[in-house]
Amino acid sequence: MNNTSILPYRYEFHQDELSEIRACNEQHGFAIVKNLLPPGMVEMLKAEVRRILDDQAKSSNEATFVSIQFIEVSPVFATLMTFEPFMRIARELHNHEPITLNRTAAIYKKPGAGPMGWHTDWSPVKHPFGADAILNNSGASSMWFYLNGIDAMRGGLAIIPDSHTENWEAPEGFTFTVNRSSFHKLGTQPRAHDNMEDVPGAMPVVADPGDLIIFAERTYHGVYPHRGSMTRLSCGMSFRKSSYKPEQVWPLPESAQRFIESSADEVEPLVEQYWGINRGWISSGD
Ligand SMILES: O=C(O)CCC(=O)C(=O)O
Numbered sequence: 001m002n003n004t005s006i007l008p009y010r011y012e013f014h015q016d017e018l019s020e021i022r023a024c025n026e027q028h029g030f031a032i033v034k035n036l037l038p039p040g041m042v043e044m045l046k047a048e049v050r051r052i053l054d055d056q057a058k059s060s061n062e063a064t065f066v067s068i069q070f071i072e073v074s075p076v077f078a079t080l081m082t083f084e085p086f087m088r089i090a091r092e093l094h095n096h097e098p099i100t101l102n103r104t105a106a107i108y109k110k111p112g113a114g115p116m117g118w119h120t121d122w123s124p125v126k127h128p129f130g131a132d133a134i135l136n137n138s139g140a141s142s143m144w145f146y147l148n149g150i151d152a153m154r155g156g157l158a159i160i161p162d163s164h165t166e167n168w169e170a171p172e173g174f175t176f177t178v179n180r181s182s183f184h185k186l187g188t189q190p191r192a193h194d195n196m197e198d199v200p201g202a203m204p205v206v207a208d209p210g211d212l213i214i215f216a217e218r219t220y221h222g223v224y225p226h227r228g229s230m231t232r233l234s235c236g237m238s239f240r241k242s243s244y245k246p247e248q249v250w251p252l253p254e255s256a257q258r259f260i261e262s263s264a265d266e267v268e269p270l271v272e273q274y275w276g277i278n279r280g281w282i283s284s285g286d
Contacts, residue, residue, distance in 0.1 A: 006203050007028075007161060007203070009024075009028070010024070011024055011028065011030065011031055011032055011161075012031075012032045012033075012034055013031060013032070013033050013034065014033075014034060015033050015034075015035070015036050015085050015089070018088065018089065018092040019092070021033060021089060021092065021093075021214070022092050022093055022095075025093060025141055025214050025215070025216060026216075027162075028161045028162055028164075029159075029160075029161060029162060029163060029164025029165075029215060029216040029218070029219035030159055030161060030164075030205075030213070030214060030215040030216065030219055031214045032205070032207055032211055032212070032213055032214070033089060033211065033212040033214070034208070034211050035208070035210050035211065036085055036086060036089075036210060036211065036212040037086075037145060037209075037210040037212075038210070039209070039210065041083075041210075042145070042147050042209045042210050044076050045076065045077060045145065045147055045233075045235055046147045046148075046233050047076075048074045048076045048077055048106070048235075049067075049070075049106045049107075049108055049147070049233040049234070049235055050108070050233065051074075052067050052070065052073055052074060052106060053065045053066075053067060053106065053108040054108070057108050057110065057231075063109065063110045063112060063113035063114065063226070064107065064108070064109045064110070064113050064116075065107070065108040065109075066105055066106070066107050066108075067105060067106045067107075068103075068104075068105050068277055068279070069104070069253075069255055069256070069259075069276065069277060070104045070105055070106040070235055071101070071104040071237065071259065072104075072255045072256060072258070072259040072276065073255075074106070074235075077104065077106070077235055077237075078259075078263065078267070080237060081101070081267045081270050081271075082264070082266055082267060086143070086212070089143070089212065089214075090143065090239045093141050093214070093239075094139075094239065094240075094241050097241050097242070097243065098241070098242040098243070098269070099239040099240065099241060099242060099270065100239060100240055100241075100242045100244075100270060100271075100272075100273040100274060101237070101239060101270050101271050101274045102135055102138055102140040102237075102238040102239050102240040102274075103135045103140070103237075103238055103277060104235070104236065104237045104238075105235065105236055106233075106234065106235040106236075107232070107233075107234045107235070108231060108232075108233060109155050109223075109226055109231065109232040109233075109234075110226065110231055111155075111226050111227075111228055111229050111230065111231065112226060113155055113225065113226040113232075114194075114225050115194045115195070115196060115222065115223055115224060115225045116194070116222055116223035117182055117191075117192030117193060117194040117222055118158075118160075118182050118183060118192055118193050118194070118196075118199065118220055118221070118222040119181055119182045119192055119220065119221070119222065120163075120180065120181060120182075120217075120218050120219065120220050120221075121136045121142070121217050121218075122136050122137065122217045122218045123136060123137075123179060123181060124137075124179055125137050125246065125283075126179075127283045127284075127285050128282045128283050129282070129283045130279060130281060130282060130283070131250055131275075131277050131278055131279055131281050132277075132279070134246050134248070134249060134275075135238075135240075135275075135277065136217045137217070137246070138217070138240035138241070138244045138246075139217065139240060139241060139244065140217060140238035140239060140240040141214050141215060141216050141217065141238060142213075142214065142215050142217070142236050142238050143212055143213075143214055143236060143237050143238060143239075144212070144213045144214075144215075144234060144235070144236035145209075145210070145211070145212060145213075145234060145235055145236065146207055146209070146211075146213065146232065146233075146234045147209050147233045147234060147235070148209055148230055148231075148232055148233060149207060149208045149209045149211075150205060150206065150207050150232070150234075151204060151206045151207075152196070152204040152206075152224050153224070153227050153228055154224075154226060154227070154228035154230070154232060155223060155224055155225065155226030155227075155228065155232045156204055156205055156206070156207075156223070156224050157204070157205040157213070157221055157222070157223060157224075158196035158199075158202050158203065158204055158205070158221060158222050158223070158224060159202070159203065159205055159215060159219055159220065159221045160199065160201050160202050160203075160219070160220045160221070161201065161203065162201070163201070163218070163219055163220040164215075164216035164217075164218040164219040165218065166218070168218075168220075170183045171183065171199050171200045171201055171202070172200050173185060173186055173200070174186065174193065174199070177190045177191070177192060178190070182220075183220075192222075193222075194222065196222050196223075196224045204224065239270070242273055248283050248284065248285070249275050250275070250278040250281035251278075252275065252276060253276040253277070253278050255276060256274060256275065256276025256277075257276075259271070259274070259276070260272060260274055
């Protein structure tokens with residue numbers, strides 16, 4: 001629980017340490033909450049990620065599959081919005097202001113998958129921009145469950161603590177790619193660097209099934225190659241403050257409309273301003 005082996009401060013917390021979780025995410029751009037989900041819930045969520053992505057994955061040689069509307073097709077995942085230990089962390093991260101469901105995803109990663117390069121989820125709202133720029137400019141922190149557990153051998157996340165601020169400088173020996181979306185070694189092609197091991201300040205995220213991993217929208221992260229033997233299953237959700245009102249948003253997709261209409265009354269305040277996602281949408285204007 002008191003993991004200080006890599007960093008000189010605590011970044012793993014018990015679910016009751018709400019203000020400590022928020023403070024760590026605000027100060028360092030990430031936090032881990034140990035044992036948030038009971039094992040039965042972990043198994044149900046694994047079955048849901050498989051239900052949605054198994055067929056696609058089994059009929060393809062690709063290694064990684066993503067559902068970017070996971071909550072719209074998984075009523076089980078949607079029940080997390082009524083799981084108080086999870087929701088009180090979501091509310092704390094937003095200082096108890098009214099919040100709205102922002103975005104969700106599930107990922108299925110086969111053993112043998114290659115690395116995912118370093119990147120930030122944030123991108124500028126600078127025309128022409130897409131839905132990701134809107135959803136990742138809202139101050140929402142990602143709340144992820146890696147349902148088999150992760151480490152540097154099993155396609156786990158690598159992150160750079162303290163990289164979540166607007167004026168963070170690239171690691172020593174590296175420079176940013178366009179729009180600061182990633183970084184590359186000085187003197188090399190401007191392509192996202194995809195080695196997790198040689199970046200000053202980077203560390204592996206080590207977590208067990210049921211642990212919640214939180215990271216801020218600007219925190220730089222990447223993914224180790226999957227050298228394990230088990231398919232890596234994960235799912236995540238983020239909330240934004242309901243006061244976030246960008247100038248442009250895409251028309252509500254039908255799938256999002258159906259999801260809102262079919263949601264339990266209990267979660268209505270969380271979903272009534274949900275926008276879904278339309279990756280085909282491009283901003284208008286100059
Ligand atoms: O596969 C993962 O764990 C991370 C995925 C990711 O970083 C992303 O989709 O932005």
